[in-house]
Amino acid sequence: MNAVLLAVLVMLALSLLRTHVVISLLIGAVVGGLAGGLSMSQTLAAFNNGITGGASVALSYALLGAFAVAIAKSGLPHALADLAVKKLDSADGKSRLKWGLLGLLALVSIASQNLIPIHIAFIPLLIPPLLYVMARLQLDRRAIACVITFGLVTPYMFLPVGFGEIFLKQILLGNIIKSGMDVSGVNVMDAMAIPAAGMFVGMLIAVFISYRKPRHYSLGKIENAERQRAHHSPKSIATALAAIVLAFAVQLYTDSMIMGALVGFLLFLATGVVKWKDADGVFTEGMKMMAMIGFIMITAQGFAEVVRATGEIKDLVTHSANLFAGSKGAAAFSMLLVGLVITLGIGSSFSTVPIITAIYVPLCIQLGFSPLATVAIIGTAGALGDAGSPASDSTLGPTSGLNIDGQHDHIRDTVIPTFLHYNLPLMVAGWIAAMVL
16 A cells, blocks of 8 residues: 555544654654655654754744733633623524524634734634533534634635635646746636535534534533633733734734734733733743644644655555546546645645646646646645545644643544535535636
């Protein structure tokens, strides 16, 4: 079996058996490296080389956690949540609040990719204080996870603004041009419209069919984890709002989540909303909150580097595509499926596209796919797996906010629901786009 495929299957199988994602990634990397002809020392060297690339991401999430705790200490999130609680008194108010909450989370998630490109930074700030409201509404957190993941993935694969500018224009079109195809006349939104529609259909199924029924959560666990009495004053609320605006502005200016979170945290210290004597405890509490996502992202970088070091990604792509080279439909399906496997393992669609483009473009030309269809195939193949990968920040982000009270399992409540509701419709929609464009 191909080493890349074996590594991904081992990682996914262990994750489904409730093995921690970090351990699953470690074992998957070792198995893949050995199966790919690397020695144990070479496998570990590649893994160690890869994890250095995840250090910046882990530090970003640690500082973001500290910033989120500081905001919680200001009382702002709880003040907003208390306003929502007042709407729970009537049945009509509950219904409006439920759909309003889902709509708000969808809009904020979408804005985090394009309008205010902060990615998952909003999740630990916004979600934990709303868990009490969600529980009172008996909202299934799997639906919330699907809504947030839709907003984290679909905008960058369809709208060429913010992160979409990077993914669609710089990475997708840029690598296709480097591989020898003229896409100067291609409207990338036209190419990705059908795949994006598949994602939208998946979200509608999740919200209105799969997870529409009420689900009960322990209010006591939420109160222990999140609903502690948070005192607030006009000064603390104003400081929190100013810190959020300042942090986002600094992040956009410096293109660094680390600097944005750091400056926001320092503002809380400077104004006295977070006392200097409490700073160490607040910072440590925030780091603990985001520790899991940071370690998983570091380990995923090591896994990806081992997979690349085996040299078998190209073999997987080439053999899979050549197997169905006689049929455009079968070849398109094969290319999408391989993209899904690679992204599930690496956890990043932004990293998958450069890997597969150099092989997919000549194949698409040989099979007679139009430039528009080629963009759709490669763009979809790259995006496949971002939703549904245990190591993707598009699934780790929602879990970090929804599981603060221990009532939301990463694999069973985020990974599996997003995999089923997004990867399957996206496979179908991507194949249709390849055939009709």
